Amino acid sequence: MEKQWDREWMFSPISGALMEVDAANGVLKCPLSGYQRQISGLQDTSLHSQSDMQEYLNRNNFALAIKKPSDEPEKAVRATVDDDCPNCGNKGMEYYTMQLRSADEGQTVFYECRSCGHKFSQNN
Structure with missing residues (x-):
């Protein structure tokens, strides 16, 4: 027992x-x-x-904030720059950077047009 x-x-x-x-x-x-x-x-x-x-x-006196799933996937908020899109000429491009090469070289900048969706990258 x-x-x-x-x-x-x-x-x-x-x-x-x-x-x-x-x-x-x-x-x-x-x-x-x-x-x-x-x-x-x-x-x-x-x-x-x-x-x-x-x-x-x-x-434990925690509050749980439950976020209900949405039909629309969330889009990441990116930084913007006032450059013209080489494809459609729209002013205002979104961009983000990534370190793709060795640490002693510059980052790669990825651009995307908010208007037409054109994407391109530039190594700095």
Whole structure:
């Protein structure tokens, strides 16, 4: 028959840390304070734990902001520059940079026209 134990046996009374099992020496040990407790008497003990996200959030006073999926995928917001598109002449290009070559060389700048979608890159 399983014994029902208070959860206190799992934690160090000195530091409050979760005790670690040292089965070779027959003890539970606190990794922080070094406190030890004999395992004897716990052989027929079982531990059952159940939790869910809402319980965790409530217990730790967290608020969960759930974002509902949208039909429209979010488009990344990029920096803009007032250059003309070489394809349609529209003023205002979006851009982002990436380091594609060795670290001692410049970054590659990728441009995209907000009007026609034309894309090109430039190595600096």
